[in-house]
Amino acid sequence: MAGFLEFQDISHAFGAIRAVDGVSLSIKQGEVFSLLGPSGCGKTTLLRICAGFQRPGAGRVILDGADITDLPPEKRKVNTVFQNYALFPHLNVFDNIAFGLRIAGRSRTFIRYEVERMLDLxxxxxxxxxxxxxxxxxxxxxxxxxxxxxxxxxxxxxDEPLAALDLKLRQRMLVQLDAIHDEVGITFLYVTHDQGEAMSISDTIAVMNRGRVEQTGSPAEIYEAPRSSFVAAFIGDTNFFDGAVKRIEGDYSLVFIEGLGDVTVFNDKQIRLGGAVHLSLRPEKIDIHVEKPMPRTNRNLVQGEVEEVVYLGSSTKYWVRVGEYRLAVQRQHRRFLLDERTTIKWGDRVWLEWHSDDGYMLERYSEADEELLVLPDIEPEAEPDTPAAGAGVPGAESVDGEAS
Amino acid sequence: MSARTGGNGRNGRGRFNELLLTLPSLAWLGVFFLVPTLIVFAIAFRPADPYGGIGDGWTFETIRRMASPNYPAIIWRTVWLSAVATLICLTLAVPVGYCLSRIDRRWRQWVLLLVVIPFWTNFLVRVFAWKSLLATNGSFRLALVWLGALSGDQPILFTPAAILLVLVYTYLPFAILPVYAAAEKFDFSLLEAARDLGASSGRAFFRVFLPGISRGLATAGIMVLVPSLGSYVIPDLVGGATSEMLGNKIAQYVYTERNLPRASALSAILTLVVAALLLLFLWWSLRRNRFGGDRKGELFT
Known part of the structure; x- marks a missing residue:
């Protein structure tokens, strides 16, 4: 299937650093396609290759069926919104907008009409x-x-169009950008390191890491079904477990997780008995109970002790010690919270429950990605026997009110 | 923009303190610059006495004689030589400034050093050096002949061309430095933006880079034009009798003919021309600060 804009096996190195490493992407006409990743992942290089500011070391860029790899920027029918805006300081707003049309030698009436249309938009x-x-x-x-x-x-x-704006303005601009896209229907290639931005504006997201594309899919696919530990940890927050397959029962299999026990997991990957699996479990998929709930099929139930509580307003984040693991659990508040009887506090014994579908099996796992999860700052005395590194330490994303 | 915010942030007290701080230098300028200038202006309206001094009373005679065909020719030559020298300096300074601001920081120091190295030698010595370089058997003239730019028997010393050459040589660093300073502050991503919007690299250069460094260009222009207009040593040493400039004429009236009122009148004309240029520059940069680009830009689509 040929896309409207295609990157075909693009590689580019700056000296010894492989900024982009064999990236192929296919972007549909009219969609908002995001390149999402941490700084240095190659997303901006890819955008500059598309704009024509960078000739790729290898690979082709195809736009609407034509190879544009070797065209200079001014010959490409793409335009860029720069991170620092790069507006011409010697021109006013009108003349800035009119710049491209004047270069193209359009008539005065045409320029006036088009610029005013854009000013209104x-x-x-x-x-x-x-x-x-x-x-x-x-x-x-x-x-x-x-x-x-x-x-x-x-x-x-x-290119990171909202990075220089403050939070409220960023949210407003995001809505406006979305409205503009609906109005003009042009294909957007959106580069950002902000997962929230990418999730809310994109039709498709390509998550990039170290010059490669980790996963491409809709925002929901990326979030719900991350293929790698990087995607799971970079987008949102998660808990990682590693275990071995004990028994396969139809769609579900029983996985033994050392230090936690047996859990049931949905099979959507090629697995074999005794094989190692890595799981990702989102904090908000876990229910937290004070009383032991009735056991249900396809539900996993474990008991633990609350080690840290961070109130976030609309939700509360708990870190719960279960065996060798510390699980991040996030719970939405739908009711009035200032009620002593339902409040869960530090040191409480609680029950955690999650559906077997929600412990998602990862295809690729790297211990380094655990670094992306920020753990709560718990004092060492309260934590005498921290599990050794590599034991799949669950944690939390950086939250505003980190525990102190 | 910075001038704007600075102006808005100032209160009355700050303004007073600022004035207090600048008072000593203002007093210095007043006593040693403004008053002498006014004295020169005044002498232009006094008669000359036969012994080379200043006579009594007031007269417009000297000013009236400035209209005689002799003077406009000299003034014109002074203006065009200076203007062409300025233009050449700017043309050379722009690529140098551009490259300087683009090359590696380590190299930049060395190239900048090369630009200012001529200042290590006395100006007069350098002009004398040019005199021998441009002489009939001077190596520079011979090189020009060898290159075919000059025929074998064509002189270059004591011609307007020699003045132009030495003016450019002397004042080029004064043009390079402000252009470089402006280019260094220039945001080069603007050139990418221009390319992105369909401009070829040449058009991006003329429509975005040059306007972007316009302040540096204007400063460079003033830095070359003003001293060129008042140059005396260069036309005196490498220019001939047929290519003298205002500076030479003034010197001639002071030292040779001992007619101080005439020297004063010529000086006053020169001062007024330069003052007019500086006021124009000031007006332009203030207007730029206040309004930025073309306010009525849309009228010129």
Whole structure:
């Protein structure tokens, strides 16, 4: 299947560093496609290769059936929204947006009409005569988008477009960006390190790590069915377990996890008896109970002790010691919380329960990815026998109110 | 932008303190610069006495004589030589400044050193060196002849070309440094943005890079134009009798003909021309600060 924009086996090295390492992607027309990954994963290099600022060491870039790998940036029907906006400081808002059309030698009436349409689309009509230095960060962002879109590119490239904005503005701009995409219907290639941004705006996400694509899929696929420990840990928060297959019973198999016990897991991978498996279990998939619940089929039930509680407003995060593991558990508050009887505190004995489908089997596992999970800062006295590294230490993502 | 925010953030007290701080230098400028200039202006309206001094009373005679065909020719030559020298300096300074701001930091120090090395030798000595380089058997002239730029019997010393050459040689570093300073602050991702929007590298250079360093260009222009207009040593040593500039004429009136009012009148004209240029520059940069680019840009689509 040929995509609208295709990266075919792209590799690129800066000196000894392989920034992009054999990446192939196929992007459909009209979709928002995100390249998501930590800094240095090669996502920006890939975007620059697409824009034409970087000639790839190997591989081809195909846009709408034509090979654009060797075209200079000005000959490509793609436009970029730069991370620092890169607006021309000597021109006002109107002239910035008109730049591309003037270079293309379009007529005055055409330019005026198109620029005004873009000013309306981005809600900047009142600021057309202002100098770039006189407008706010969010407004600059909108001018940068208008300046790129006015040229009607086949693909709009966005390089961390919201990174320089504060949280509230970022959320607002994200909604606006989504609305703009609905309006113009152009293919967006969106580069970001922010999983929240990527999840909320994308049709498809490619998670990148160390110059390679770890997984490509819809936001839900990426989150619910991570293929590798990197994807599971980078997007959202998770608990890792490693175990061995004890018994296979139809769709489910019994997995023995050392230090935790037997759990049932849904089989959607090639597994064999006695084979090692790695599981990822999202904190919010785990129910926490004070009283022992009735055992149910396809449910795993373990008992543990609460070691840390972090209140996050809409939810609370617990770290619960179960055998050798410390499980991150996140629980939404749907009821009024200031009720002593239902509050779970440090030191409480609790029951954890999760569905067998939710302990997801990973195809690839790397211990290094455990570093992506930030553990709560628990004092060493309370933690005399920390399990040795490699025992699949569960943990938590960096949260605002980290325990102290 | 910085001037704007600075201006907005200032309160009355800060302004007063600032004034207090600048008072000594203002007083210095007033006593040793402004007052002497005014004295020179005043002398232009006094008659000359037969012994080379300044006579009594006031007269417009000297100013009136400035209209005689002799002077406009000299003023014109001074202006065009300076203007062409400035233009050549800017043309050379832009690529140098661009490269300087793009090359590796380690190399940059050395190239900058090369730019300022001429300052280590006395200016007068350097001009004398040019005199021998440009002489009939001077190596530079012979090189030009060998290259075919000059015919074998064509002189270059004591021509306007020699003045132009030495002016450019002398003031080029003064053009390179401000252009480099502006280029170093220039955000080169803007050139990528221009390319991205369809501009070839040449058009990106002219439509984004040059406007981006316009302040450095203007400073460089002033740094070359002003001293060129007032140059005296260079036309005196490498220019001939047919290519003298205002500076030479003023010196001639002071030392040879002993007509101080005439020297003053010529000086006043020079001062006014330079002052007008500086005011134009000031007005331009203030306007730029306040409004930024073309406010009515959309009218010129």
């Amino acid at each position: 981005t809600d900047m009509a009142d600021h057309a005569g202002k100098r770039v230095g006189e407008i706010s960060g969010g407004q600059k962002q909108r001018v940068a988008i208008a300046r790129a879109l006015v040229n009607q590119p086949q693909v709009l490239l966005l």
